[in-house]
Structure formats: C-alpha cells, structure tokens
Amino acid sequence: MPQSAIGGFAGVSNVSVFADIPAGATILDLGCGSGLDSLIAAQRVGPRGRVVGVDFSEAMLVRAVSSLRTLGQANLIFLRSSAEKLPIADARVGHALVNGIFNLNPYRAEIFGELARVVKPGGSVFGAELVLRAPLPENARAGADNWFS
Template identity: 40%
Template sequence: MTILVNTEELEAKVKDMYRHVAQQPQDRFHFELGAPVALRAGYDADRLADVPAGAVESFAGVGHFFDLADLQAGETVVDLGSGSGMDAFYAAGLVGPTGHVYGVDFTQEQLDKARRLATEAGLEQVEFREARIETLPLPDAVVDCVISNGVINLCPDKNAVFAEAARVLKPGGRLAIADIISEQPLTDAIVCNADLWASCIGGAAQQELYLQAIESAGFTIAAHRLNPYEFISDQARNASAKYGVKSISLLAIKTER
C-alpha cells in the first residue's frame, strides 16, 4: 500500500480533529459521535451504561467487533487508537479486574481525558500509553487480543500496524477490529488530501488489499462482515458513495509458530 499523503500534515490534521472530538464532542464532524452510533453498531446497552459517560460521548467508532473478539476474564487487551477510552473501558468490563487493557493513542487531549475517566471510575486494570500504533510500547507475545475501531485507516503505513499487532500477540492471539475500507481504489487526489484522511475517507484501503495486508503480517482471517455506516458531511458522503467506502468488522488469528 503506497503512501501518497504528506504524513506530517496528516498527523497534524488527525491530532487537531481528535483533540476536538475529545474536548467538544457536541460539535459537528464528518462522522457521528456518541451512544447512538455505538448502539446502532451493536454495542450492548447495559454494558455501555457502565462505561464512563465522558468516554461514550467522544466515541467515534465505525462498527462493532466485541462479538468477534470474545474477550474472556483475565485476558490482556490492547486498543489501537483508544481515543477517550470507550472501547478500552468496554473491554475492561469483559476481562474483569484480573485482566488488563492498554489503550494506545498519540493525541494528548484524548489521553488526558481517558486517564482522568479511568481514575474517576477506579478502573485500575486500564492503562493509557502515548505512542503510535505502528510502534507499540509493549514486549513481544504478551497480549491475548488486539482491538481497534475506525483508526487503522488513519495510519499511512498499515503494514507496520498489522506487523506490530502480530508482534505483541501471543501465538493464537486475536485481532478484532472495525475499520473503513473501500470497494474501488481511491484517486490520488483523494489519497493526497490530508483533510479526507483525517475524516476516515482518504486512508481507506481497498478491501482485498486490506485483508491481504493482515494475512501477510502472519494472520488468518477467521471472519469478516460489512456494517451499515454513514458519514454526515456532503464531502464524505460523496466520496463514500463514489468509491464504495464502507465499514468492515473482522477477526483474524495470529498463526501459531
């Protein structure tokens, strides 16, 4: 997957947008935020009610994957691009006090909010670390499940993200994610547009290439499905309709070695 976008400009745009998501979730974005989108995606209402409200209001996910992840008590989980912590906190409710959840993000305002919420809720098994998702601050083979929601499309080097996920997972570990992909290759004009990348459009890889990248990193795709998902802004809707930009949820298993 060739990188065409200016990565420094992209990083600045992504940080600016998700700083805004953390601090002013009531504002209008290219995508919907909060409990309504989570419930439509398939999150359990009772379990969602136990997640800190401040994390739910800044939730910008694009699908549901926890049914595929099948998290168990005592497991260790890493959330790639954890934002204000919604999926990390949701995972914590599934792995329980004997489990551990690492949230990884590079936007300081998101990390600050997530850490504050974790402290207020007394969720000692949830830990947020500042890092890029293609260079995880964890040792090899220590994680049972890697999760991510609507974030990998924002990263120009998706091969590195999947390779890092494989590195930190134990043999037989799971990768359970929701993300944005496309049916048709995007034009260079879209791929080079940092605004569309930050809006979860410009970085959408073609579905076949996306799945191939996961397999090339040492995974076997166990299940995948397309999800109903709509962007809000006209610009994002138009690009989505023209190129078949869609949400996908999938489960992949790290090959035993």
Template identity: 45%
Template sequence: MPRLPGGLTAEAVEAAVRDRYGQVAANPSQDFTFPVGREFAEAVGYPADLLAGLPREAADAFAGVACPVPHAGLAAGETVVDLGCGAGLDSLFAGTRVGPGGRVIGIDFAPAMIARAQRSFTAAAMPWVEARLSDGHCLPPANASADAVIVNGIFNLNPDKAMLLSEAFRVLKPGGRLVAAEIILTSPLPPDEGHSLDDWFR
C-alpha cells in the same frame, strides 16, 4: 512507507489526524465531518445499559466505526490492547469483560485523547485499564503479551497500515485475536481525490 497522492507526506497526515482528534477530545460537541458521541455509539451497537454505567467523558468523544469488543471473545483475566483507544470507550468495555484480574492497555497518539481516556479510566475506578501515549511505530506492550488487540477505525487514518498490522501481530500471543472495525472503500477513489489533507477526513 506507501507513497501518498498529491505530494502528501505520512508525517503531515499523522499530524493532521493528531490535531483533528485532539479537537474531538477537547470539544466533542462541535461539528466534525465524521460522527462523534454517545448517540452515535449507541447507533453502531454499544449497549445502552453499558453506556449508562460508564463515564460520559468516554462516550461523548467516541469517534470509532462500530462496536468490536463483543467480537473479541474476551474472558476474565485476559490482556487486551486497544490500539487507537481515543477517549477510551472500547478500553472500558473490554475492562468490564476481563475484570480486575485482567489488563487493558489503551494506546493513542493524540495527547488530548490520552488525557481524556485516563480521566475516564480513573472515574470508572478500573485500575486494570491504563492509557499510554504512543504512535503505532513501536507499541509499548512487549512481544507476545496480549490475548487480543482491538482496533476501532484507525487503519483508514494511518498511511502505514502494514506497520500497524505488524505491531499488532508482534504484541499478540500465539493464538491471540485481532478484532477490528474499519472504514473501507468498495471501489477505487477517483484520481482527483486524496490529494489534500481534508480528503482524509471526508
């Protein structure tokens, strides 16, 4: 586990992220320090006609970074893991690509988000898309079981990025694809930043 500045612990950061995204799931229309919602999803590349055909519950609590699914080259019948699925928008998008002969496993560590995602999957009538509650330390899928892993903005919120990448590698089949959208810094943070939990959401 990497050492964090300001005496923060990974557990404290994880709890704060779980709490913050639980708030998004419960009330996505309130103000957050990061963009949330359907309008934002469309701005970062989700097709309007796709959004119109999916349950609003998924798009209204969208809090990703971009639209990674089109970059995954998904085919009918494939198995996809949506790591940090949130309200499930990418899982549903992937579900439209892999179809009923495929499988999409949306995984999130915020119980409120998983509950919201499951409601969206049920409303979308896509039984091949499922929601699983799990942190990133030991993902539910078996070794070498997925054709693709999709990640949309969770590396920047997890102190142990190497662990997440290791788990994504483990669940992928040989030749499987990791497709991610992420926030990056293009220069180091000033030394007085990153010392408080609020800094993780700025």
C-alpha cells in the same frame, strides 16, 4: 460509561462488545481514542485481566484518562505511543481490539507488524474498519483538518 468516553467515540463498530474477550485476558486497544472500548474491555476481563489503551493523540488520551478516573478501573492503563512502534514486549497481549485506525493510516504494514509481534501465538485481533471499494472523489478527500466534517 462516562460522557467523556461516549462523546469522544469515533470508532466504526462496537468491537469491545462483539469481540470474544475472556475473563482474565490481557487486551490491547490500539488507537483507543477517548477510551470507550478500553473501558468496556476492562469491565469484561475483570480484576484478574488487564487492558492497555494506546493512542498517539494527547487530546484523546486526556479524555480517556478522565473517564478512567470517573470509573476507577484499576486494571486499565493508557499509554501515549505511535502504533507503528509499540512500547510493549513481544507476545505480551492475548487479544487486540482495533476500532478504526487502519482507514486513517498510511503505515498499515508497520501497524500489522506490531500487532503480530505483541499478540501471543494463538491470540486474536478484532477489528472494525471502513473499507473503500473505489477511490474517493477529490472533493470528499479528508485531511487532518476535516476528518469528521
């Protein structure tokens, strides 16, 4: 995988490695970031499959597109969109990957709603998230300025 994808990886687990991703499937990588899971999924679905990586951060998508150009994966596209309102038709996706979007996001119900809308009946959502078992102390709370500090 290109350094632009590896260096920008900010996920919680190796979702695209552990998920059951059949050849020929249509995959959504929601909150794709710099695109590592999308790139791995695109290799796993093969030429008859298709992967769509979605993120609202232009900076992340610049990295993702740069990696895509390096690998030349023709079955993968990246879209800039909010996860709460996806530009994807109903029941268009076979399986979705979600690697660390919910723990950052106050609009979880809306995002789950969009996943339920775009994933086909009988499809799957594979996710990895950080889960707090107790509230964070005030001095450990993060904002947009110190996400990964």
